[in-house]
Amino acid sequence: MTAEVLLQGIVSGLLMGLVYALIAAGLSLIFGLMEIVNFAHGEFLMLAMFSTYWAWALWRLDPIVSLPLTAAALFLLGVATYLGLIRWIIGAPMLAQIFATFGLAIFLRSAAQALWGVDFQLVKDPLIQGRISLGGLFIGMPQLAASVGALLAFVFLNWFISRTETGLALQATAQDRQAASLMGINTQRMFALGWGIGSACVGVAGALLTIFFYVFPDVGSSFALLAYVTVALGGFGNVPGTLVAGVVVGLIEALGGLLIAPALKYVAVFLVYLLVVLWRPQGLFGRF
Amino acid sequence: MPRGTKLAAGLVALVLLLAFPVIFTLPYPRDVMIRIFLYAMLATAWNVLAGYCGQISLGHAVFFGTGAYTSTILVKTLGLTPWAGMLAGAVLAVGLSQVIGYPVFRLRGHYFAIATIAVGEIVQTLMINWDWAGGARGLFIPIDRTGSLLAFQFRDKQIYYYIALALLLLALWITRRIERSRTGYYFRAIREDQDAAASLGIPVARYKQRAMALSAGLTALGGTFYAQYILFIDPESVMPLSLSILICLVAVLGGVGTLWGPLVGAAILVPLGEATRIYLGGTGKAIDLLIYGFLIMVISVIQPGGIMALAQRGRRRTG
Numbered sequence: 372m373t374a375e376v377l378l379q380g381i382v383s384g385l386l387m388g389l390v391y392a393l394i395a396a397g398l399s400l401i402f403g404l405m406e407i408v409n410f411a412h413g414e415f416l417m418l419a420m421f422s423t424y425w426a427w428a429l430w431r432l433d434p435i436v437s438l439p440l441t442a443a444a445l446f447l448l449g450v451a452t453y454l455g456l457i458r459w460i461i462g463a464p465m466l467a468q469i470f471a472t473f474g475l476a477i478f479l480r481s482a483a484q485a486l487w488g489v490d491f492q493l494v495k496d497p498l499i500q501g502r503i504s505l506g507g508l509f510i511g512m513p514q515l516a517a518s519v520g521a522l523l524a525f526v527f528l529n530w531f532i533s534r535t536e537t538g539l540a541l542q543a544t545a546q547d548r549q550a551a552s553l554m555g556i557n558t559q560r561m562f563a564l565g566w567g568i569g570s571a572c573v574g575v576a577g578a579l580l581t582i583f584f585y586v587f588p589d590v591g592s593s594f595a596l597l598a599y600v601t602v603a604l605g606g607f608g609n610v611p612g613t614l615v616a617g618v619v620v621g622l623i624e625a626l627g628g629l630l631i632a633p634a635l636k637y638v639a640v641f642l643v644y645l646l647v648v649l650w651r652p653q654g655l656f657g658r659f
Numbered sequence: 660m661p662r663g664t665k666l667a668a669g670l671v672a673l674v675l676l677l678a679f680p681v682i683f684t685l686p687y688p689r690d691v692m693i694r695i696f697l698y699a700m701l702a703t704a705w706n707v708l709a710g711y712c713g714q715i716s717l718g719h720a721v722f723f724g725t726g727a728y729t730s731t732i733l734v735k736t737l738g739l740t741p742w743a744g745m746l747a748g749a750v751l752a753v754g755l756s757q758v759i760g761y762p763v764f765r766l767r768g769h770y771f772a773i774a775t776i777a778v779g780e781i782v783q784t785l786m787i788n789w790d791w792a793g794g795a796r797g798l799f800i801p802i803d804r805t806g807s808l809l810a811f812q813f814r815d816k817q818i819y820y821y822i823a824l825a826l827l828l829l830a831l832w833i834t835r836r837i838e839r840s841r842t843g844y845y846f847r848a849i850r851e852d853q854d855a856a857a858s859l860g861i862p863v864a865r866y867k868q869r870a871m872a873l874s875a876g877l878t879a880l881g882g883t884f885y886a887q888y889i890l891f892i893d894p895e896s897v898m899p900l901s902l903s904i905l906i907c908l909v910a911v912l913g914g915v916g917t918l919w920g921p922l923v924g925a926a927i928l929v930p931l932g933e934a935t936r937i938y939l940g941g942t943g944k945a946i947d948l949l950i951y952g953f954l955i956m957v958i959s960v961i962q963p964g965g966i967m968a969l970a971q972r973g974r975r976r977t978g
Contacts (some may be wrong), residue, residue: 408769465768466715466911467963473904474955481945481952596780596900599773607769626675638784641777648774649762 375507381622382508387519388621390576392614393525394594395601397572403608404545404565407457407468408534411476413595415570417483419445419577422571424492427440432580433498435516442574449570453563461562464506491585495612516598524575524615528568532610545608581623597624597636600644608659616655619643665812676824680817689816689943691862693888695929696823697881697948702909702921703830704877709907710916711834711843712870713850714764717903721759722875724786724898725752727880731798731892739813741800745883747876749876756875757868764867767853781904786894797893800886811887819888826884827922830877833919837873850916878906923966 400414411416419441426437452475456469460471499516502509532538544561552558584590597620605616620640627639647655678691701723704797709715726793729751730744739747763774787795801811813819837843845866848856857863896902913924931954962969 402769406769408773456956456960460963463959463963466709466907466915467959469715469772469957470908470911471959473908474952474957474959476952477948478952478956481948484945485949596776598776603770603773632788634788635784638781641781644777645762645774648756648766648770652765652767652770654770 376421376629377626379448379508380387380625382510383514384622384625385618386510386518387625389521389614389619390579391597391601391620392559392617392619393521393572393576393579395598395605395617396528396610396614397569398598399602399605399610400532400572400607401565401569402602404541404616405461405562405609406456407460408472408599409452409569410469410595411452411479412483412573412584412598413591413593414476414479414483415445415448415573415591416577416580416594417586417588417591418448418479420573420581420584420590421483421487421492422574423578423581424494424586427494428492434494435498435577438520438575438578441578442571445517445574445577446567446571449566449568450563452570453566457566458559458562465470474492480588480591487588489588491587493585494581497582511583515577517582519577520579524572528572529611531568537564593637600641604644604647604654606654609654609656612654612656619655671971677821680820686816689820689928690931691815693820693823695925696820696827697884697888698906698929699922699925700823700827700830701878701881701906702924703827703834704874704881705906706910706915706917706921707834707837707846707872707877710920711837711850712846712867714867714870715852715907716775716871716874717772717900717907718759718775719779719783719784719874719878720898720900720902720908721779722752722756722878723882723885723895723902723906724782724892725755725875725978726739726879727881727886727892727897728786728792729879730883731800731886731906732792734800735798740809741883741887745880748879749884752879752882753872756871760871764864764871776900776903779898779900783894783898783900786898793893795894797896798889800890800892802890802939812890819884821946823884826880829880831872831918831922833877838918838955842866842869848914881970908955910965912965914965917965917967920965920967927966 394412394416395413396606398409401407401409422444423434423437426432426440427434432440456471456475460468463471496512502511503515504510530538532541540551540556541561541564543554543556544558544565548558551561580594599621601616601620602613604619605612605614623640623643624636628636631639651657661743679692679904683689705719726745729748730741733739733744733747734741753917759778760773763771763778766774792798800812804814806813837846845856845861846861848861849863849866853863878934882897885897889896909924909928910921911924912928913922914920922959932947932951935950939946939950958965
């Protein structure tokens with residue numbers, strides 16, 4: 372293996388890792404806020420991708436153009452999920468919470484299958500395509516755009532959480548629900564907002580992915596598995612930690628595929644994750 | 660209920676269950692019952708670890724697959740009877756569970772659940788890529804029509820029915836024994852508050868491993884039974900995440916941490932799955948799964964403790 376191939380692997384892993392990080396960030400935000408893991412996160416991604424696809428198929432809107440629409444739609448989906456389902460299971464045992472969102476996942480996946488069938492769909496001829504060459508290194512434009520977009524969304528998310536008043540109220544709610552509500556923060560509204568923002572993250576990621584990835588009802592499951600591992604690796608509820616963890620996951624996936632075998636790349640990811648939690652049970656940047 | 664009535668009710672139920680395949684001679688009702696027993700048994704095994712000891716595993720398909728693959732490979736390579744293979748599978752699953760348990764039991768709550776998913780994915784991917792063990796194509800169990808009990812293959816579903824029932828009763832009996840033993844109290848103490856349990860001198864790590872071993876061994880028995888019943892296994896049918904989740908779902912629906920919960924859950928979920936599949940499944944539109952997912956959400960919201968909690972509440976009200 373030449374150094375060039377290795378470098379190529381590192382670059383692709385890095386680009387994909389940023390997208391993984393954005394998917395996982397939504398999950399991490401919601402968990403940090405209310406200690407609930409959304410097991411329908413992959414299905415949210417799938418819906419975001421379908422929404423991008425249909426915007427293109429029906430109105431010829433390019434994924435980049437329809438991105439704000441998709442993000443808004445997913446924001447609403449997140450709020451609706453909170454109001455219709457999550458609000459009722461806040462105090463419930465962990466198993467009931469897990470299964471409520473598992474049920475939602477099965478429901479959404481079958482709904483997509485019933486409505487749109489199981490065929491793979493692809494946005495043809497997107498605005499961003501082709502590749503650029505940097506000294507023998509090839510970078511796909513869609514992948515580059517997706518990772519830059521993901522990074523921008525991440526910066527925006529971080530700014531929102533740590534610099535705006537609403538973001539600080541979100542953080543306060545995450546740290547201590549009761550104290551926050553004593554300070555006059557409407558925690559119910561914060562929870563709904565957290566679900567909205569967390570889902571909007573996945574909406575942006577889904578729109579960016581659709582530029583170069585095919586869409587089908589089960590597309591979310593493999594991304595979701597990686598997202599759970601990314602969140603646990605970065606530390607639940609730690610949004611900046613998720614960024615690092617996402618890049619780590621992307622790199623291991625790319626290098627594992629190169630150095631071991633493409634079929635075993637996820638084994639490499641999961642093994643590294645297990646090794647890390649053996650050493651640091653709370654993840655790389657988490658605290659208990 | 661007084662003890663006498665309870666015993667009588669139990670005996671009547673047992674006689675009815677034993678008589679079922681004599682009355683219903685068609686393969687279909689027998690098949691439904693066999694699957695109820697199998698899933699009830701798997702959920703009972705899962706319940707030992709998750710319900711009593713509080714460690715929510717979402718990777719139990721690994722042990723199911725271990726049972727199925729061990730006995731099948733032993734039949735194919737050595738011609739060993741699946742009964743011995745069943746035992747070997749259980750032993751191997753227990754060993755594997757201790758290796759897996761060592762890292763994952765350091766984790767708690769969601770971290771633990773996600774680590775078990777990761778372990779499940781690793782093992783499934785390895786099996787898909789392990790050509791000697793059939794890889795993604797899977798393995799056929801060699802057909803043996805001698806009718807010998809040792810071959811563990813029967814034309815008549817009746818015998819499978821009794822084997823599945825026996826496995827279920829074994830799992831229930833073990834759970835019952837644990838429930839009333841010191842080990843059972845330790846398990847529940849760990850579930851309620853691990854730190855408090857440790858401070859009272861309970862060796863938490865050792866007892867978690869013990870719960871895992873029991874749970875894994877029982878699950879592997881179910882795996883061998885499945886292999887001999889279906890006569891074909893592949894990673895997608897005996898090791899997927901969806902199977903791990905189905906096992907928990909059965910227990911959650913019935914009621915985790917209760918003896919009868921898993922059986923109640925299976926008795927509802929299996930026929931429900933059959934009914935929606937028969938009436939709504941043939942369209943290729945996944946309407947059956949749509950309803951299934953919706954029901955899971957509704958149950959989680961209105962009855963998070965499962966059906967057994969509902970029954971207990973009713974009993975308390977009537978005095």
